[in-house]
Amino acid sequence: MKTAANIIRRYHAISGLPTMAQPNAGQPVLENMQVLYKETPDEMASGLPVLLDAGVCIVGGCCGSTPDHIRRFRQVLQERQGVSK
DSSP, X not given: OHHHHXXXXXXXXHOOSOOEEOOOSSOEEEETTEEEEOOOHHXXXXXXXXXXXXXXXXXXXXXXXXHHHHHHHHHHHHHHHTOOO
């Protein structure tokens, strides 16, 4: 997510428009002729603060992310905003 955060910072340097990031659940690996994304929801969510600190306005998930990944993102966002469940 560090690469995405750097891109977000570059956009903010030239534009005041809202930004969005949809990271993958890790780098793809090929196993038994199947593409897999192995980052767990906790691993993926651990990078979310870097994106938020870079100024991202909208976050989501792309390749390999599951509803569990998105739920974990929501938990991180709620914790950051001091919102209880």
